[in-house]
Amino acid sequence: MSVKPITADVVVVGSGIAGALVATGLAKRGVKVVMIEAGPSVDRGKALRKQQESTFRGVPETPYPNEPYAPHPTVLDLKSYFVQRGPEDFASTYERVVGGTTWHWLGTALRLLPNDFRLRSVYGVGVDWPISYAELEPWYGRAEREIGVAGVESPDLGAPRSTPYPMPPIPQSYLDKRWKHAAEKVGLSVAATPQARNSVLRDGRPACCGNNNCIPICPIGAKYDGSVHVAKAEKHGVRLLTSSVVSRVWVGPGEATVVFVRPDRSEGVVRAKTLVLAAHAIETPKLMLMSNLGNEHGNVGRYLMDHPTQLSWALARDPVYPYRGPLSTSGIEVLRDGRFRKRRGAFRIEIGNDGWSWPKGDAAAQAVAMAGEGPLGKQGLERLGNTFERQVRLASLVEPLGERENRVTLAREKDALGLPRPQIHYRTGGYAHAGLRRARQLHERLFHALGVTEIRHAPGPQGAGHIMGTCRMGNDPKTSVVDKHLRVHGHRNCFVVSTAAWPTVGTANPTLTLAALSLRAVGDVLHSLRHA
Amino acid sequence: MRDMPMRRREFLGASVVSAVALAFGWAPTAFAGRSAKLTAFIRLSRLATGTHHLPVAHANAYFEALEAHGVLKLRPSEFARLARINAFDGPRTLAELQHSPAYRKPGAKACVEAIAAAWWSGTVPVAGGGRRVVTWEDALVWREVHRSGSCQGATGSWAHPGRAAG
Numbered sequence: 001m002s003v004k005p006i007t008a009d010v011v012v013v014g015s016g017i018a019g020a021l022v023a024t025g026l027a028k029r030g031v032k033v034v035m036i037e038a039g040p041s042v043d044r045g046k047a048l049r050k051q052q053e054s055t056f057r058g059v060p061e062t063p064y065p066n067e068p069y070a071p072h073p074t075v076l077d078l079k080s081y082f083v084q085r086g087p088e089d090f091a092s093t094y095e096r097v098v099g100g101t102t103w104h105w106l107g108t109a110l111r112l113l114p115n116d117f118r119l120r121s122v123y124g125v126g127v128d129w130p131i132s133y134a135e136l137e138p139w140y141g142r143a144e145r146e147i148g149v150a151g152v153e154s155p156d157l158g159a160p161r162s163t164p165y166p167m168p169p170i171p172q173s174y175l176d177k178r179w180k181h182a183a184e185k186v187g188l189s190v191a192a193t194p195q196a197r198n199s200v201l202r203d204g205r206p207a208c209c210g211n212n213n214c215i216p217i218c219p220i221g222a223k224y225d226g227s228v229h230v231a232k233a234e235k236h237g238v239r240l241l242t243s244s245v246v247s248r249v250w251v252g253p254g255e256a257t258v259v260f261v262r263p264d265r266s267e268g269v270v271r272a273k274t275l276v277l278a279a280h281a282i283e284t285p286k287l288m289l290m291s292n293l294g295n296e297h298g299n300v301g302r303y304l305m306d307h308p309t310q311l312s313w314a315l316a317r318d319p320v321y322p323y324r325g326p327l328s329t330s331g332i333e334v335l336r337d338g339r340f341r342k343r344r345g346a347f348r349i350e351i352g353n354d355g356w357s358w359p360k361g362d363a364a365a366q367a368v369a370m371a372g373e374g375p376l377g378k379q380g381l382e383r384l385g386n387t388f389e390r391q392v393r394l395a396s397l398v399e400p401l402g403e404r405e406n407r408v409t410l411a412r413e414k415d416a417l418g419l420p421r422p423q424i425h426y427r428t429g430g431y432a433h434a435g436l437r438r439a440r441q442l443h444e445r446l447f448h449a450l451g452v453t454e455i456r457h458a459p460g461p462q463g464a465g466h467i468m469g470t471c472r473m474g475n476d477p478k479t480s481v482v483d484k485h486l487r488v489h490g491h492r493n494c495f496v497v498s499t500a501a502w503p504t505v506g507t508a509n510p511t512l513t514l515a516a517l518s519l520r521a522v523g524d525v526l527h528s529l530r531h532a
Numbered sequence: 533m534r535d536m537p538m539r540r541r542e543f544l545g546a547s548v549v550s551a552v553a554l555a556f557g558w559a560p561t562a563f564a565g566r567s568a569k570l571t572a573f574i575r576l577s578r579l580a581t582g583t584h585h586l587p588v589a590h591a592n593a594y595f596e597a598l599e600a601h602g603v604l605k606l607r608p609s610e611f612a613r614l615a616r617i618n619a620f621d622g623p624r625t626l627a628e629l630q631h632s633p634a635y636r637k638p639g640a641k642a643c644v645e646a647i648a649a650a651w652w653s654g655t656v657p658v659a660g661g662g663r664r665v666v667t668w669e670d671a672l673v674w675r676e677v678h679r680s681g682s683c684q685g686a687t688g689s690w691a692h693p694g695r696a697a698g
Binding site for chain 1: 649652655
């Protein structure tokens with residue numbers, strides 16, 4: 001190869017929250033790091049304008065570049081990038097931009113529960129993680145401080161803490177308070193959701209002022225996203241290569257080579273001692289399969305998971321005033337653990353402050369539909385307001401079990417650079433379906449307790465955007481891809497820092513756990529360098 | 533027959549058309565006809581949307597989009613002519629409009645709905661399907677609900693009841 005390689009101690013593939021936290025942590029300790037990102041940088045102002053000029057304003061991908069050289073999936077067309085082989089379409093997506101998918105995440109920052117790490121031991125289903133909650137607990141605390149989590153301790157959250165939240169909680173919405181009374185009627189409780197969103201000025205970012213636009217983009221940067229740590233990484237000397245699509249990697253003892261392709265199809269090479277793959281849970285296994293890395297037992301790409309979601313909505317009899325504040329500020333968390341997990345998936349109920357935006361589109365899109373339904377004129381305009389101020393929605397994020405046939409492979413179909421597109425085989429399993437049915441029943445009871453009309457349920461599970469499980473963590477190389485330190489089995493200098501490593505997924509959205517594991521991985525990567 | 537006097541906002545809307553006419557060198561006769569059509573469109577829009585307080589700077593954009601070939605079966609200008617919207621004894625309320633013979637014409641109801649949808653949402657249909665955005669900030673829907681993407685106020689203001697529209 002004639003190109004002059006870039007050299008580093010560590011090369012990180014992916015600049016989302018995981019890659020950026022690892023890169024920042026290493027660079028602070030004097031390690032020479034190159035971070036490679038397939039997509040371009042994001043300008044918040046331009047992204048906002050792009051969103052406002054779109055009629056799909058609530059779609060997670062709308063504000064962000066979707067470059068031919070680094071295409072990403074979109075919920076508007078689940079087959080545009082994924083090659084879906086069924087039996088169901090996999091409905092969750094991600095970004096390929098600097099900062100990654102946290103650009104469009106909700107910001108919920110829940111911890112997993114202790115029993116989420118020992119599902120097999122306690123309930124006889126799934127598998128256990130090779131690490132325990134107790135081992136990860138200090139890293140959860142560090143992650144909460146690093147990314148900035150606003151929260152308040154509550155027994156409902158079910159995860160013991162050794163440190164306080166670094167910020168006071170985001171205030172619950174008026175709508176949450178109405179739900180609190182309704183939940184009590186059916187024997188449940190509503191808890192404030194811990195969120196990676198500033199409740200006060202912190203780390204140079206403002207406090208949330210209720211733009212109600214967290215998905216797809218926080219207009220003011222009050223919500224944490226991966227670009228925060230990309231900036232910190234660069235400040236500490238990390239070299240960031242953007243619009244550089246990694247096409248293959250090679251890992252040997254104490255050395256790693258990464259080949260990347262630029263939009264003009266020219267190639268570049270990075271040589272380092274250690275490789276960190278942090279390209280989320282679809283691109284990471286895709287790259288490993290393209291590079292024949294870590295797949296001696298055929299496990300790479302398998303056990304693809306999401307949190308299948310039961311979405312329900314209704315019209316409250318009295319005004320509850322949604323469309324204000326963050327998109328969600330509370331949830332029902334007491335359903336996340338129990339003996340029922342022997343039979344069905346647990347779930348948490350997310351209470352939406354976003355009216356019917358999820359099922360029906362944003363207020364403008366709903367206004368178009370309502371003009372077609374009538375009435376028009378003054379009466380119609382008043383109807384708009386009366387309807388909007390009474391809209392409620394619930395979403396239960398259900399725990400699935402990993403299924404070996406749910407997987408990512410390499411499609412014959414290629415992208416613009418000639419690289420294989422991800423081929424997805426996916427179906428929602430019986431364990432999750434049982435949880436979805438239970439969630440729907442509970443939504444009905446909650447709606448009736450609140451006092452509503454026009455109850456609607458989405459007919460099938462929705463994607464939560466939580467892509468996990470394709471490079472499973474475990475002690476046995478025959479049944480897993482990475483060990484408890486996130487090292488690819490058989491390679492002491494190759495790490496997968498991604499939600500791909502989740503053996504089971506509990507019910508918490510995965511980002512805080514990913515941040516905790518990323519911070520923990522810094523020490524393991526340093527260790528690999530010392531023993532290179 | 534005498535036209536209703538032009539209100540200030542209509543005048544502003546007509547002024548926009550004037551500027552465009554000058555820029556493109558339209559002939560005075562064509563311009564006068566166009567201005568009358570736009571005035572009729574604004575009157576029709578007030579009835580359809582339920583408010584007199586329209587952001588008329590966007591009137592021409594809505595009008596042009598809804599007049600475009602293949603978008604509506606009955607164009608707003610044609611419906612306004614049939615409904616005699618500019619006439620002194622033309623319909624003054626939505627109910628009068630909906631009871632007029634013109635409203636029974638094929639495509640009339642869809643035309644009025646499309647006008648309301650445009651102003652309410654800030655978007656217009658495009659020939660062949662889909663919609664495009666004319667304005668984000670000035671969509672009337674934001675008068676009824678807090679506009680997502682805009683700062684609502686102090687942290688926690690959402691803990692109290694109220695629409696916080698706009």
